[in-house]
Amino acid sequence: MxxxxxxxxxxxxxxxxxxxxxxxxxxxxxxxxxxxxxxxxxxxxxxxxxxxxxxxxxxxxxxxxxxxxxxxxxxxxxxxxxxxxxxxxxxxxxxxxxxxxxxxxxxxxxxxxxxxxxxKRENPCLxxxxxxDGEEVSRLARAIFLVRDLINTPANDMNPADLAIAALKVADVHGANSRVIVGDELLVENYPMVHAVGRAAEVAPRLVDFTWGRADAPKVTLVGKGVCFDTGGLDLKPSSAMLLMKKDMGGAANVLALADLIMGAKLDVRLRVLIPAVENNVAGNAFRPGDVLQSRKGMTVEIGNTDAEGRLVLADALTEADSEAPDLVIDMATLTGAARTALGPDLPPFYTHDDALAVEIAQAASTTFDPLWRMPLWQPYDSWLSSKIADVNHISDGPFAGSITAALFLGRFIEKSKAWVHFDIYGWMPKPRPGRPVGGEAQAIRALYCLLKSRFG
CATH class of the missing domain: 3.40.220.10 (Leucine Aminopeptidase, subunit E, domain 1)
Structure with a gap:
């Protein structure tokens, strides 16, 4: 406590x-x-x-x-x-x-x-x-503090290796089984898009993978975008757009905190966590606009813009998550500016084909005052991802519905899972509120923890 x-x-x-x-x-x-x-x-x-x-x-x-x-x-x-x-x-x-x-x-x-x-500020007592339940509230607070600490740490101290260490620390506390695939081993083990996005950085890309819980329990798999810094790659961001890019691993931070809550409460699930940890940098070996990448799924992906790298690393990780046909796959990512344009920084959209799951999420969000809003996986927009030379382009060529088309792209890598939900979070508090200072912030994890407790507690 x-x-x-x-x-x-x-x-x-x-x-x-x-x-x-x-x-x-x-x-x-x-x-x-x-x-x-x-x-x-x-x-x-x-x-x-x-x-x-x-x-x-x-x-x-x-x-x-x-x-x-x-x-x-x-x-x-x-x-x-x-x-x-x-x-x-x-x-x-x-x-x-x-x-x-x-x-x-x-x-x-x-x-x-x-x-x-x-x-250092000392705090009063209550x-x-x-x-x-002081223990339960303490678990929630520590999970939120973990998210804030990870996101607030600048990229010089939170590179892909540092993020992997932080993930393993969470895994080790709860006795989870973990492994990390690093650098060219990603090619050997068939994570080509994770490797392509991160290969131009000084610190090699990697995939963190850990499991916890009894083998025959319901399978819940969490996937978190771990882009530790995003320059935009060769489609370079302006400096003003790079200022907050240390937070581009906010999906991974929130996934780790949710995993910590699940394991700390000993929910009866077979938990798996997958975090592709990369830095999208600029160098002579950076992937390029117009390149065609192989994916873990076998689908070829044309690169429309190197600044839309998060969905690429998620796609390989989601393919692996889907391979086990889990009962529930949850992915979280600071993915699109379009989501912020649509709903602002406080209200993350989520996407799922499962109407019953969407109702559960909405109820949990209301119960926990953890605001979320369902957005549509509008199938007619899927054609906007067509490519003349590859199976799919990872972005559309127009200015509309960017968060929806990103979700539709990710959905192409889910086939076997019984349910899948994607959260396009911001992971940042732009203006202070009581108890919520400017900086990294947890989003959706209290609602998801509430939902998982009701199912598997």
Missing amino acids: LEIFVDSRDATATPVWLLRSSRLKDWCDSHAGAAAAWVETSGFKAETGKVLLLPDGSGGAAGVLLGTGDGADPFVTGALPTVLPLRTYRFADLDGIGAENAVLGFALGTYQFDRYTRK ILPDGV
Whole structure:
């Protein structure tokens, strides 16, 4: 359990009231006197994330008010750890915010990416409300912290070898069986597109592959895009578009965190994780626009643009995932700008042919406040991927529906799996919110963990 959590009652713990703006007057009426006068003097309006310390007679804090605005943010308690004095707190009133969400929000507010700074912040402690499983919330928080740490780490310290090490660390903690295929061995073992995308980088491309769980359990396979930095290749990105490309391994980061949750909860599945880890760089041996690549599936792929490399490495990994005919294949990738144009940074689209699975995902997303939106695998657009010289082009030649055509391309590499779902995530928080600082962010994993727990818990 996280050290910030206290699993006991403490009469000296400082109370924290969560208040919607519409309830502020009622609170002041019931706390008439110095506390209510201080609220008025301070101009506190209970806006979302605003914190007010209530003074005691000796200059300390007798209590804390946290504004929740209209109550729409379930993790608003993430605003507390960065501003509260170091002591132990308890929730006196959650004002409609679920207790588990309030605790998770508080935990998320303690996150610091301090690898490159000497500034270390100590965090206050929180007494767990009755009925909240501190171990489960701690698992969720640690998984989200793992995603943030991996994405926030710059590419000079998070190259394909570093990402593989991070993946193996997750595997080893839970006793998973793992292997890594590196460099030209990718050609020997028939992962030609993973090799082609990563061969121009100084650090060789690789495929991380680990399995966990009893052999005859339902098979769940996770595939994560691990492009540790994307220059765009020979179709070079402008510098402004490269600034966030350390986050292009966000799919792999989220897959690793989801795998950690699955194994940590000991769900009854046969878990397999596949992460193609590459850097899309520029050199004399870089793959080119117009090249035709062989794929693991045997399908030939014409390269329309080297800056659409993620779907190439995913295709080889998905082919291997599909070969075992698993019950469920989940792939996650920071794949297209088109998804951001359509739905923005906060709402990742997902694609699946399985209507029942889509309903389960939507319900889990709503339950966990982990927003997701189903997008269509619109079959008429599949013809946009046609090639005159190969079996398929990996991108369309037009400006429309880029996220859909990317999903359709990936879908060509799935045949045997009972169900498949693709998530086109952003993996980044562009503006701060309580408990969610600017930087790498977990997306979809809480919803997926909820779904998998309901199926295999």
